[in-house]
Amino acid sequence: MARIETQHLILRPARVDDANDLHAIFTRSEAMRYWSRPPHESLAETREWLASMIEIPSGAGEDFIIEHEGRCIGKAGLWRFPEIGFILHPDFWGRGFAREALEVVLARGFAVHALDHVIADVDPRNAASLGLLARLGFHETARAQRTWQVDGEWCDSVYLKLDAPR
Numbered sequence: 001m002a003r004i005e006t007q008h009l010i011l012r013p014a015r016v017d018d019a020n021d022l023h024a025i026f027t028r029s030e031a032m033r034y035w036s037r038p039p040h041e042s043l044a045e046t047r048e049w050l051a052s053m054i055e056i057p058s059g060a061g062e063d064f065i066i067e068h069e070g071r072c073i074g075k076a077g078l079w080r081f082p083e084i085g086f087i088l089h090p091d092f093w094g095r096g097f098a099r100e101a102l103e104v105v106l107a108r109g110f111a112v113h114a115l116d117h118v119i120a121d122v123d124p125r126n127a128a129s130l131g132l133l134a135r136l137g138f139h140e141t142a143r144a145q146r147t148w149q150v151d152g153e154w155c156d157s158v159y160l161k162l163d164a165p166r
Contacts, residue, residue: 001062002108006100011064011076014053018065021072022046025089034126035087038151062108066101068092076101082115086129098132106136110164120160121147130158138162 004011023046025031032039040046053063053075063077066088074088076098084105088098109115120138122129138160147157 001064004064004104004108006104008068009097009100010067011101011104012067014050014063014065014075016047016050016054018072019043019047019050021089022050022075025074025087028090030090031087034123034129034155036148036150062105062113064101064105066097068097073097074101076105078105078109078113078115078118081113082109082118084109084118084120093128099136102132102136106162116164118162122158122160123148123155124158130160133160133162136162 001013002011003013020043023040023043026040026046026049029039040049056063056079059081061077061079061081063075063079063085065072066074066076073092074086074097076084076086078084084102086098086102086105106118109118118138119141120129120133122133124130124143139162140158141161142159144157144159146154148155
């Protein structure tokens with residue numbers, strides 16, 4: 001997997017030593033609010049999640065750690081090709097880092113992996129992610145109710161799609 005430098009970020013493969021920084025994200029309720037699982041309760045849980053990210057089967061996806069000034073601040077990638085997913089530590093929200101990372105992930109999806117489209121599944125209450133994906137060119141294709149149950153709460157989905165550039 002590639003290591004990619006952008007203006008402010010490094011996108012790179014995950015490493016075992018990312019566990020503490022990822023745990024700082026995955027234990028924050030505001031970061032996990034619209035994630036498909038509740039906040040992590042232990043570092044062991046984060047390490048297990050990280051191991052699955054590191055061991056993603058070839059052809060199943062490509063996930064990057066988002067690094068800023070030497071610190072892991074999130075992750076972005078394509079999993080179960082062609083679905084995009086991302087999360088950032090709340091201290092780094094609103095600074096354009098998610099967009100900067102997703103532009104790279106999308107470009108690689110289309111150029112390197114020859115995807116003809118990328119999809120996203122977003123909780124309709126997640127206005128920030130919906131806005132970001134719209135600015136990147138995604139359009140809504142469908143909505144569904146009660147698609148995810150997280151910590152006993154049913155969540156809905158907005159399905160989005162971005163076609164490859166022509």
